[in-house]
Amino acid sequence: MTNTKKRHTPEQVVRKLGQADRILADGGDIAGVCRELGISEQTYYRWRNQYGGLKASDAKRLKEVQKQNATLKRLLAEAELEKAALKELAGGKLLGPGRRRAAVSHLLRTLMVSERMACRLAGLSRSAYRRPLKGDAAADPDSALRGWLRAYAKKHPRWGYRRAYHDARNEGWTVNHKRIQRLWREEGLRVPQRRRRKRLGSSTIDAPTATAANTVWAADFQFDADEQGQAIKICSIIDEYTRECIGGLVERSITADRLTDHLEDLVAARGAPRVFRSDNGPEFISDAMADWASTRTGLFYIPPGTPWNNGYVESFNSRLRDECLNINSFYSLLHARVVIGDWKREYNHARPHSSLGYLTPAEYARQCTYQTENDDSHNVWT
CATH class of the missing domain: 1.10.10 (Arc Repressor Mutant, subunit A)
Structure with a gap:
């Protein structure tokens, strides 16, 4: 009988580290955490070192302290340098621009300070110091x-x-x-450029109303950031009738090609909707999106500056922001994918929705049975 080691996926490691944090917060110790998770202490510390956790927060605090110390040292050095410069200028008052210009040149030559600091201490603007005097300037050769x-x-x-x-x-x-x-x-002869009007998407269908499941999909983007300040772009796609979150992406950047590939996967699994509703974002109005939708679905773009016309996905995004993004701190893109993915599954299968009679979106979708009006497609939901 062979003994095979169980290999954990990165998603499982992230979740187990979250479980370990909760055990430690309840008063447990490292040994108890390892017994509960079924791993060795070496594995636990290796996971901590590789996937973040407490070490990331400690490193963040240490970085802030180092930054504050560097700032204090720089301020102290500048203060000492300013004291030395003021002693050099203590011979008399700098009343005229000529004396101020001479004082700036003296500080640059003797103390080797920056031009910005010398002009500030002498009370002369940098542009005035650099401007040649009329008596010294020759006739313009040009x-x-x-x-x-x-x-x-x-x-x-x-x-x-x-x-x-x-x-x-x-x-x-x-x-x-x-x-x-x-x-x-x-000479100010630059030719004024005529500003191009912002491109708007061309809707291929009238304003839709979701009368059955899988008839209207809505999509929108929102943004967040991890602990290192790197951007996280989130795309959410919902079914307006069942309120299900049927898809989504969590990436650093989402291009039109990446979005259409994801939509193609959703269509292969669920069938194409009649209408795809979105705003006029560059990914949605791209040629790649138009080519993809030409043989699959109709496109409807809401007017610019009217997010209420895409209210279902905007409401979903507000729930995602309030219940997930605002209460979690992501230390990597992988961590964000795991946490957001878990929240979306909970939203679909465990979170009752008031507009659905306090059923979950997944349960409500199972109760919806419909047949599209188009005789060429027969998508039956049970």
Whole structure:
């Protein structure tokens, strides 16, 4: 008889670590946790080191302390440097801009401080320090070229600096394109760009009403972040009639191709809906989405700025935010997938829904029996 080791999936490890946290919070010890989970202490500590847990929070607190110490050290060093700089300037009051300019140059030369700090201590703006004095400035060597560019822009108001560069070379000016671009910008000759209107999705069907299961699907995105500040993008797809969460994605980024692949999996398992409702997000109005829906379902886009027209999925997202995202801290993308997936299963199979007569969405869906009006499709729910 061979003894085979049980290998745990990452999802099972995350859940067991959560169970271990609850046992420890109730007063248990590590040995009791290992007996309860059926693992060795070496395995428990290896899981902690590999998948997070208490170590992540400790590291986060340590990082915050180190950041605070570095900030205090920097502030102390700057304070000492400012004291030394003020001693250098203690010979008299800096009343005129000439003396302030000289004081900035003295601090830069003797103490090797930054220009920003020297100007702040001398009470002179950096732009004033850098601006050449009229007495020191020579005549503008580009004045003739500037005049030619202004006349050129007046004659051709919709032409840019690139055409101006080629025409200037043709007329005998010995310049390169970077010089033309700099003078063009300084003279304020940039051609105003006409703003493109934001693209809106083209609905292929009238405003739908969910009269039976699997007739209207609704989708929307929401965002969260893990403990490291990295974004987590969540896509939820619900059946408006049964209120079931029939699908969803939890990723760092969700492209249109990734979304259509997921929808194709749902259609293969449940059949295609009559209508797919969404907002005008870039993933929903993409060419990939239009190509996918062309032979499967109708698309309905709500008007911009009217989330109440997609109220079923918005209500679902508010429940997800209130009951899951706001009370959990995710230390990895895997952790977020596990916790959100568990909550969605509880929502479908254990959470009573008031608008369904306090039945769960899954139980209500089992009681729905319908046949679509289209004679070509026969999807029967029992």
